Amino acid sequence: MRGQAPLICAAAAMALAACATGDPSRGAAYRYSQERDHVGRIFHYLRSNRDGSLPEHIHVFHKAKDKVEVYKMVQKCTGAALVTAELDFEKWSATKLVGGRLGENADQLAFATLTLDTREPRIDAVVNLPDRTLTQSLDLEALPWRLYDFDFAEFTVFAQHLKNYERDFSVDMAVVVADPDVEEFLTRMGEAKAIARGLDRSRGAYRYDLGGEAFAAGGTLLLDADDGHVVDVETAVPNHAEYQDFKLSLLDVNDGGEGRWRTLLLSHFEGCDEG
Helix, strand or coil: CHHHHHHHHHHHHHHHHHHHHCCCCCHHHECCCHHHCCCCCEEEEEEECCCCCCCEEEEEEEEECCEEEEEEECCCCCCCEEEEEEEECCCCEEEEEEEEEECCCCCEEEEEEEEEECCCCEEEEEEECCCCEEEEEEECCCCCEEEHHHCCHHHHHHHCCECCCCCCEEEEEEEECCCCCCCCCEEEEEEEEEEEEEEECCCCEEEEEEECCCCCCCEEEEEECCCCCEEEEEECCCCCCCCCCEEEEEEEEECCHHHHHHHHHHHCCCCCCCC
8 A cells, every 4th residue: 555655646636636727638739839820810700690690790800929809890880899808828718808898999998807717717707887896706617718709709819729620629618698687697608629520621621510518509610721710600509698599700811910900990980970
């Protein structure tokens, strides 16, 4: 027994570490590559139901290596969202997300913050409503994690650094339920698995089946064969209350950088008082 004691202690230590940080193998699917770090790139997606109803434009700006901004709009001159995120390329996760409305000067009118405690791991959320402040903490099973209603924005940046596009990978998935009457507005969906199905030459993309607890109803994911960003997602699981299911399609990729991004944000309210 004495000879086995060091082995038992080592096994216990490893078990405790696993409980504290989740499954370390998930993060091992990634390796940072500067060649794939397309800072200044703007991705234009269209989110909708799978039948094309309720379309909303999603613009994702890779502002800096560790920063992403997302502008969401249904129609110009109406309310639009501007969400920002800070990324950690060691944990392969967003460590801070700030949700807000787009202001007329291309600024963010912030009202919600999600912060990742990487030690637990845990998300701490604060939402400031006109009449009250909502707070909640949500335990995650493991890192990396993704926020489903962030419309694959951080997902598309991190996916460009996958080691092997012909292998499965998985993340922990959470979603914000935008309903002030729901006490626990932040929900863990569970593990989201991307099961590799190989190169789809007709689409120029690697194809995956979506599964796991988060996508038990199934779905598909396409990642660009050259750069690894998200090209298309379809699943029966909606990421907003008004949706029946989910579809995200890439419309355009632009490397216009900060100047193009600011012009895009300012254009949302241009000419809105005319006529």
